[in-house]
Amino acid sequence: DTPSLRQLDIFAQMVAAGSIARCAAMMGVPAEQIAHDLASLEMRLGYRLFEEGTARLTSAGHKTAQAMTLLSQDAPEDWQATVAPEPPNAAPPPQPAPEPVPTELPPAPFIPLATSPTSPPAIDRPAEPPRQTILLAAPAPIFGHFQEALSAFEAANEDIAIALDLRVQSGAEAAAALRKGRADIAYFYALEAPAEPASRYGWSEPLNIYVGTEHPLARAQSVSREDLAVTPMLAMERSSATRAIIEEALMRARTRLGPVMLESDNMFTIMAALRDGVGLFPAFGGLARDLGRMDGIRRLALDLPLPAIEIRQAVGPRAAETPAVEALADFLFL
Secondary structure (H helix, E strand, O other), X not given: OOHHHHHHHHHHHHHHHOOHHHHHXXXXXXXXXXXXXXXXXXXXXXOOOEOOOOOOEOHHHHHHHHOHHHHOOOOOOOHHHHHOOOOOOOOOOOOOOOOOOOXXXXXXXXXXXXXXXXXXXXXXXXXXXXXXXXXXXXOHHHHHHHHHHHHHHHHHOOOEEEEEEOOOOOHHHXXXXXXXXXXXXXXXXXXXXXXXXXXXXXXXXOOEEEEEOOOHHHHOOOEOHHHHHOOOEEEOOOOOHHHHHHHHHHHHOOOOOOOEEEEOOOHHHHHHHHHOOOOEEEEOHHHHHHHHOOOOEEEOOEOOOOOOEEEEEEEOOOHHHOHHHHHHHHHOOO
16 A cells, blocks of 8 residues: 555545545545545646646546556456446446446556547448557556657557657666567666667756755755765655666766655655655655745755766667557657
8 A cells, every 4th residue: 555556546536536526525524634635646647637717637647547457467356356346326228238428447457548439330431451550568657758759659640659668767668568578668767878678868857956045955055975964865765767777877877865854655645755854855857946936945965966867769679560559759849
């Protein structure tokens, strides 16, 4: 029952309930807690799940809901059964089989980007040929970076569908996914080009360290390694791939932070602890940008450079045999 799984469960309950008030009533928790956990999950993923001020799913939120079966594969056996229960007043399914319900979580293991339903073919003309599917593996925040480009590519190539796997984070995971055919294109976090898979540099995300504005180090004009080594820190759960790449970057910079005072994937918990002066928090990417804009939180003025986190792209060994895969890989680099 890590905070991230709890937030995903609340997201699924919210999809089923259709409103924060109904979701809160179903789960027996305050509506404010539902809102906080959903906002924390959005911050961690790097994109919005619901349209602002409403319970309507964004395009990215709809695709994330469809990906919930992926995230449940490594969860306890009874977790998926609690992810998206039917609403208590749900009507019995009509006969024959009903049309798909937007909040239903399909069993497909990947996220189809095309979400608009198509009309069934007319009786007097043949059905359209199946679309070619390109499998793209990437961490969730990177998917948020690409979602408009992916939609544009798919709209311009009606015979191609793009499916997502949000489980790949590291170079080793990307190499395995490409080698086993679970991905045609993979993006992953790294500090340099790994031996495997063969990859190309996309862009870098600076790694920074944040602290509450009332913390003594927040007022320092320069913060040294010695200062960091004696200052408690906040961290994500140990299972988080983001924490692993941050710890590797700090080690390469020969920088050690003080003892871990809090481990949590709930970003509201992290922010509250930062503002209370509990400790330091290293971050990169969209999360770092959000923290830098928040009241009561400040980026430390370090006297040493920290390694940037690279975002790298790799393609499968048979990509050259599939022009559409190479075209999409190049398109995402534009």
